Amino acid sequence: MKRILLGYERAGQCLTFDEYSGNNGFAALRKALGEMSPAQVQQTVIDSGLRGRGGAGFPTGKKWSFVPRDLPGPRYLICNADEMEPGTYKDRVLLEQNPHLLIEGMLLACYALGVEHAFIFVRRGYELAAENLRQGIAAAHRAGLLGRNILGSGFSLELDIHQSAGRYICGEETALINALEGVRANPRVKPPFPAVKGLWGQPTVVNNVETLANIPAIIARGPAWWRGLAATPEAAGPKLFCISGHVANTECFELPLGMTLGEIIDGPCGGMRPGSRFKACIPGGASTPYFTREHWGVAMDFDPVARAGSRLGTGGIIVFDQTTCMVGATLNLIRFFARESCGWCTPCREGLPFVRHILERIENGRGKTDDIEILREHVRYLNYAFCALAPGAMGPLEGLLRLFGDEVKEHIVRGKCPFGNH
Ligand SMILES: Cc1cc2nc3c(=O)[nH]c(=O)nc-3n(C[C@H](O)[C@H](O)[C@H](O)COP(=O)(O)O)c2cc1C
Numbered sequence: 001m002k003r004i005l006l007g008y009e010r011a012g013q014c015l016t017f018d019e020y021s022g023n024n025g026f027a028a029l030r031k032a033l034g035e036m037s038p039a040q041v042q043q044t045v046i047d048s049g050l051r052g053r054g055g056a057g058f059p060t061g062k063k064w065s066f067v068p069r070d071l072p073g074p075r076y077l078i079c080n081a082d083e084m085e086p087g088t089y090k091d092r093v094l095l096e097q098n099p100h101l102l103i104e105g106m107l108l109a110c111y112a113l114g115v116e117h118a119f120i121f122v123r124r125g126y127e128l129a130a131e132n133l134r135q136g137i138a139a140a141h142r143a144g145l146l147g148r149n150i151l152g153s154g155f156s157l158e159l160d161i162h163q164s165a166g167r168y169i170c171g172e173e174t175a176l177i178n179a180l181e182g183v184r185a186n187p188r189v190k191p192p193f194p195a196v197k198g199l200w201g202q203p204t205v206v207n208n209v210e211t212l213a214n215i216p217a218i219i220a221r222g223p224a225w226w227r228g229l230a231a232t233p234e235a236a237g238p239k240l241f242c243i244s245g246h247v248a249n250t251e252c253f254e255l256p257l258g259m260t261l262g263e264i265i266d267g268p269c270g271g272m273r274p275g276s277r278f279k280a281c282i283p284g285g286a287s288t289p290y291f292t293r294e295h296w297g298v299a300m301d302f303d304p305v306a307r308a309g310s311r312l313g314t315g316g317i318i319v320f321d322q323t324t325c326m327v328g329a330t331l332n333l334i335r336f337f338a339r340e341s342c343g344w345c346t347p348c349r350e351g352l353p354f355v356r357h358i359l360e361r362i363e364n365g366r367g368k369t370d371d372i373e374i375l376r377e378h379v380r381y382l383n384y385a386f387c388a389l390a391p392g393a394m395g396p397l398e399g400l401l402r403l404f405g406d407e408v409k410e411h412i413v414r415g416k417c418p419f420g421n422h
Pocket residue numbers: 051052053054055056057058060063080081082083084085168169170171172173174206207208209211212387388389392
């Protein structure tokens with residue numbers, strides 16, 4: 001398959017600006033500024049069927065179309081490079097290898113949206129990614145691809161990097177906007193959605209790194225070509241799948257969207273590690289319900305994964321073998337979510353530590369039969385939280401109760417973890 005996101009990969013090294021430019025880099029920008037109107041760029045993105053790669057899979061062109069064009073004052077684009085979802089590291093790989101692709105994608109998005117000032121919100125600790133971006137932005141300025149009157153087109157853009165203070169909630173788009181404004185990073189009420197009222201009260205689009213990095217290829221090669229990179233007619237384009245856990249190859253792979261789970265694990269992942277048998281996986285980052293062997297044939301694309309009871313999420317696949325205690329694995333994830341709750345709303349602030357407490361006692365052999373029903377109720381209640389953090393945290397718990405109910409019961413009946421964890 002032709003790789004468009006990681007195609008320039010050179011082991012452990014970042015592509016230089018000259019290498020990128022010499023390899024058709026910024027050709028899409030030149031094409032857009034020379035031959036296309038902003039509305040045509042937006043329509044091309046709509047036609048491609050690109051869906052956001054940050055977790056929710058919202059159609060990108062449609063999101064852009066919500067931005068009002070007649071309001072006074074600036075509009076903003078923010079690239080979400082917060083990437084704190086456990087099991088997800090695709091944006092880091094992309095930025096460490098080729099920051100220029102994101103810069104070109106943002107230039108195209110800003111041209112389409114009429115944005116003259118954009119931001120990249122980078123996860124704390126992604127120092128190399130931030131440094132690569134700084135160098136890429138400086139090189140683009142020197143080449144006249146950022147700043148005033150780019151390539152004589154009349155279009156101007158400034159791009160700024162903001163390094164996060166480091167909380168998971170900062171990845172939620174409205175909390176991210178608050179963080180960027182320098183106030184407490186809790187989520188905002190929606191509506192109004194950021195596309196209408198976002199950063200400093202102005203229309204703002206928030207898009208993920210991988211989403212924006214796909215745009216140069218869509219503009220340069222056309223929407224039909226890009227769509228066709230997927231494995232099924234229902235899917236559109238390529239996807240970065242970042243793999244961890246008990247498989248032979250734990251890497252970030254660029255693959256056709258819509259390959260089946262089994263094809264991904266037996267193919268690029270090289271199968272399970274010696275001695276390991278597949279038991280389950282998290283298909284799309286820590287906030288998605290588990291898949292088991294029965295899901296081997298599910299196409300890894302937004303709608304098929306949802307129909308099978310989970311979410312494609314970020315494409316961060318964590319694979320577990322037969323030695324994994326699923327109660328312990330879920331507890332590990334819930335500990336993360338409980339710690340990262342921003343505390344803004346009661347269901348999340350109080351509910352997640354309580355769920356952690358119940359799971360801890362089950363795992364430690366002190367669980368009660370009623371605990372299973374209490375956990376089920378929390379899966380329901382936490383859906384009433386203010387933002388998607390707590391419902392997301394309930395993803396693996398819901399999967400645990402639905403797919404591994406017997407394992408949970410065994411912990412309670414035997415009064416200990418059957419996997420010998422405690
Ligand atoms: C708790 C939480 C954390 C999130 N973290 C990220 C993140 O790190 N990166 C990201 O792109 N989207 C994240 N999102 C989703 C964003 O709110 C938003 O939907 C996304 O950035 C939109 O980009 P896209 O349309 O290109 O997918 C998070 C959402 C929630 C609820």
